Amino acid sequence: xxxxxxxxxxxxxxxxxxxxxxxxxxxxxxxxxxxxxxxxxxxxxxxxxxxxxxxxxxxxxxxxxxxxxxxxxxxxxxxxxxxxxxxxxxxxxxxxxxxxxxxxxxxxxxxxxxxxxxxxxxxxxxxxxxxxxxxxxxxxxxxxxxxxxxxxxxxxxxxxxxxxxxxxxxxxxxxxxxxxxxxxxxxxxxxxxxxxxxxxxxxxxxxxxxxxxxxxxxxxxxxxxxxxxxxxxxxxxxxxxxxxxxxxxxxxxxxxxxxxxxxxxxxxxxxxxxxxxxxxxxxxxxxxxxxxxxxxxxxxxxxxxxxxxxxxxxxxxxxxxxxxxxxxxxxxxxxxxxxxxxxxxxxxxxxxxxxxxxxxxxxxxxxxxxxxxxxxxxxxxxxxxxxxxxxxxxxxxxxxxxxxxxxxxxxxxxxxxxxxxxxxxxxxxxxxxxxxxxxxxxxxxxxxxxxxxxxxxxxxxxxxxxxxxxxxxx
DNA sequence: ATGTAC
Numbered sequence: 001x002x003x004x005x006x007x008x009x010x011x012x013x014x015x016x017x018x019x020x021x022x023x024x025x026x027x028x029x030x031x032x033x034x035x036x037x038x039x040x041x042x043x044x045x046x047x048x049x050x051x052x053x054x055x056x057x058x059x060x061x062x063x064x065x066x067x068x069x070x071x072x073x074x075x076x077x078x079x080x081x082x083x084x085x086x087x088x089x090x091x092x093x094x095x096x097x098x099x100x101x102x103x104x105x106x107x108x109x110x111x112x113x114x115x116x117x118x119x120x121x122x123x124x125x126x127x128x129x130x131x132x133x134x135x136x137x138x139x140x141x142x143x144x145x146x147x148x149x150x151x152x153x154x155x156x157x158x159x160x161x162x163x164x165x166x167x168x169x170x171x172x173x174x175x176x177x178x179x180x181x182x183x184x185x186x187x188x189x190x191x192x193x194x195x196x197x198x199x200x201x202x203x204x205x206x207x208x209x210x211x212x213x214x215x216x217x218x219x220x221x222x223x224x225x226x227x228x229x230x231x232x233x234x235x236x237x238x239x240x241x242x243x244x245x246x247x248x249x250x251x252x253x254x255x256x257x258x259x260x261x262x263x264x265x266x267x268x269x270x271x272x273x274x275x276x277x278x279x280x281x282x283x284x285x286x287x288x289x290x291x292x293x294x295x296x297x298x299x300x301x302x303x304x305x306x307x308x309x310x311x312x313x314x315x316x317x318x319x320x321x322x323x324x325x326x327x328x329x330x331x332x333x334x335x336x337x338x339x340x341x342x343x344x345x346x347x348x349x350x351x352x353x354x355x356x357x358x359x360x361x362x363x364x365x366x367x368x369x370x371x372x373x374x375x376x377x378x379x380x381x382x383x384x385x386x387x388x389x390x391x392x393x394x395x396x397x398x399x400x401x402x403x404x405x406x407x408x409x410x411x412x413x414x415x416x417x418x419x420x421x422x423x424x425x426x427x428x429x430x431x432x433x434x435x436x437x438x439x440x441x442x443x444x445x446x447x448x449x450x451x452x453x454x455x456x457x458x459x460x461x462x463x464x465x466x467x468x469x470x471x472x473x474x
Numbered sequence: 475a476t477g478t479a480c
């Protein structure tokens with residue numbers, strides 16, 4: 001499909017509807033951030049998504065949009081489930097409920113400085129990471145894993161890994177309803193049994209950061225953040241279990257397309273009506289994998305807490321935990337009519353506005369915390385949800401790639417990058433030189449520009465800027 | 475994203 005891109009404002013573009021698109025595309029970005037500039041086909045994918053059965057209003061792209069499997073990463077699409085609207089695993093992503101959690105430390109960067117090396121050494125020794133098996137927990141078997149997949153982060157807390165307040169600061173209270181472990185295949189279970197409590201690889205990390213700048217004192221205070229404060233940011237997902245769930249259900253849906261009379265511009269958009277048997281089966285498996293990811297982040301939190309207690313005598317309070325690879329059934333007004341929608345957010349963070357009933361009381365006035373990790377060596381942002389959000393309460397999830405992993409490997413050497421980061425005062429504990437090179441800051445868009453465009457496009461507002469002190473890399 | 479894959 002050759003797309004026609006029309007600039008509506010300095011921060012918003014429209015992709016004109018043409019067959020087989022059912023709705024237009026809307027891209028929140030500046031001209032510099034558009035993925036086309038680098039030959040990336042993400043905007044063609046935005047147009048492809050607009051052809052999904054039941055899609056309403058528009059196919060959206062966030063400022064960090066880039067190419068992905070079927071859907072672009074940084075894509076948002078909502079389908080009307082009472083009008084044949086579909087669920088597409090490719091609109092969630094292979095890493096189901098991949099997400100970010102931010103912890104606020106009871107210590108500032110200056111007093112931590114002399115203890116930083118010890119802290120990083122403990123984190124480096126105790127945080128499982130990299131490809132393959134190895135996690136903080138070894139589960140006894142399928143039965144125990146099923147309990148974890150039903151209860152999510154709450155399962156970890158019930159077993160002494162965390163405090164009840166943690167769950168108040170998790171999206172969905174740490175437990176996504178509707179999990180159906182019977183739809184998680186044995187192969188996914190086998191992979192999941194040995195990876196609970198592990199970062200994984202690629203762009204996953206555990207980072208020690210400091211608050212570099214506060215844009216909104218009142219909201220920062222509500223989030224428990226102040227200038228100079230140390231934080232921990234954890235980015236990880238559902239590991240091999242989520243990957244296997246996605247693979248298994250994509251295959252089923254690909255084979256059921258004909259039965260539901262669904263025609264698609266790209267087979268990677270394989271989908272089924274959200275209320276159909278394959279649709280419900282996937283949603284149940286997806287929720288189970290999501291709860292696995294949430295338990296995973298909860299366990300890694302406990303590893304960080306242990307390291308901070310030993311090295312710095314400091315505690316870590318959860319600011320918020322939110323996914324950026326999810327589909328959720330939500331009610332939204334479309335042309336003045338409340339509809340039950342299946343909202344796909346792939347590489348896009350949910351961004352609830354102030355006063356939303358799903359927010360805990362102490363965050364109601366501020367709006368939902370939105371966590372926007374940058375890259376090793378660059379800033380990360382904390383933002384807040386706004387009432388003006390026009391993308392089904394969704395926002396950017398990170399910097400967004402501009403180089404493929406292959407390109408990054410050709411241009412960057414991991415050892416050199418590590419030296420550069422260390423010389424700039426960022427301690428690095430990598431899983432491998434190769435993974436480090438693939439995640440070089442130069443392989444990503446400018447996160448400062450992404451955050452600025454996110455605010456200018458009225459997707460969210462700036463609260464605080466965080467800078468890295470040390471990174472444990474997957 | 476991922477025991478870089480059926």
